[in-house]
Amino acid sequence: MLAYTYIYPGKFELIGKPKPEIQNSRDAIVRITLGSICTSDLHIKHGSVPRAVPGITVGHEMVGVVEKVGAEVRNVKAGDRVTVNVETFCGECFFCQNGFVNNCTDPNGGWALGCRIDGGQAEYVRVPYADQGLNRIPDSVSDEQALFVGDVLATGFWAARISEIKPDDTVLIIGAGPTGICTLLCVMLKQPKHIIVCEKSPERVRFVREHYPSVEVVAPEDCIATVRQKCERGGADVVLEVAGAKDTFRLAWECARPNAIVTIVALYDKPQMLPLPDMYGKNLTFKTGGVDGCDCAEILSLIEAGKIDTTPLITHHYKLADIAEAYHLFEHKLDGVIKVAIVP
Ligand SMILES: [Zn+2]
Numbered sequence: 001m002l003a004y005t006y007i008y009p010g011k012f013e014l015i016g017k018p019k020p021e022i023q024n025s026r027d028a029i030v031r032i033t034l035g036s037i038c039t040s041d042l043h044i045k046h047g048s049v050p051r052a053v054p055g056i057t058v059g060h061e062m063v064g065v066v067e068k069v070g071a072e073v074r075n076v077k078a079g080d081r082v083t084v085n086v087e088t089f090c091g092e093c094f095f096c097q098n099g100f101v102n103n104c105t106d107p108n109g110g111w112a113l114g115c116r117i118d119g120g121q122a123e124y125v126r127v128p129y130a131d132q133g134l135n136r137i138p139d140s141v142s143d144e145q146a147l148f149v150g151d152v153l154a155t156g157f158w159a160a161r162i163s164e165i166k167p168d169d170t171v172l173i174i175g176a177g178p179t180g181i182c183t184l185l186c187v188m189l190k191q192p193k194h195i196i197v198c199e200k201s202p203e204r205v206r207f208v209r210e211h212y213p214s215v216e217v218v219a220p221e222d223c224i225a226t227v228r229q230k231c232e233r234g235g236a237d238v239v240l241e242v243a244g245a246k247d248t249f250r251l252a253w254e255c256a257r258p259n260a261i262v263t264i265v266a267l268y269d270k271p272q273m274l275p276l277p278d279m280y281g282k283n284l285t286f287k288t289g290g291v292d293g294c295d296c297a298e299i300l301s302l303i304e305a306g307k308i309d310t311t312p313l314i315t316h317h318y319k320l321a322d323i324a325e326a327y328h329l330f331e332h333k334l335d336g337v338i339k340v341a342i343v344p
């Protein structure tokens, strides 16, 4: 089969590999019907994910059809259409039992697919702990509607869940890339009084204004002034930092009112400063990423009920054979791309 493979830092290549086999009785083999590219794939490509193993097939956003299951798999069977979770988790350890699946103590716990074990920019993928890692897609939900359930949408859902949003709140979301928009969609489900999105790219500003007209959009340079003017409590009640740019961590806590919750969803390339003297007395609560992706069944039912729709995010389609071109477009943010769909 064809598999887009991490050769060495700076180089991915589409090569031929044998079809994966069941290795453990809790595994499933999934035939991929649609995949995507995530910014984390670019982090691997650029060598900024030290635990990524050269030789692995990359990709951790995909949906497909179960081809085969191991003897102990109970929740899915051959022929089921499924979403694949970016995270591998056993369901049994202390962290899994408490919903902190990103910190599952299994050797492959957390983000393994397309990083430490073969992922899904390929024709087939082996999914360990299939009962945890796969969720059945309802018949009325298309592959495109379900494509982001296991990764970016799970991240947005988790971020909104942990941010303790109340009806009277003003929520500021910094960054309107794919994860920022997924976060916005999930924050909207909480129906806070007011939502402000801070974004620099004119194309993304246009996208948010076109699709979510009730949301206020500001440029980073106007963000603090707007938030102070709109929020009678001196800042946003909840801030979600999804941009991960040079100054956005500082912007996040500066825009927060005293006693606010600041949720850090972004993955930074560099350490960030926490200047405690400057924020003394502001009494902020910080919550930090990565995603505990254990809400996929709930997300799928919200999609089925028409409450979440991420299909406008799919701006481009490519065949797996042309995936290098799709990476070029996604990496350089060409042609207004938000997300690409890859068809094996
Ligand atoms: Zn990802």
Ligand SMILES: [Zn+2]
Residues within 6 Å of the ligand: 089, 090, 091, 092, 093, 094, 095, 096, 097, 103, 104, 105, 106, 109
């Ligand atoms: Zn576990």
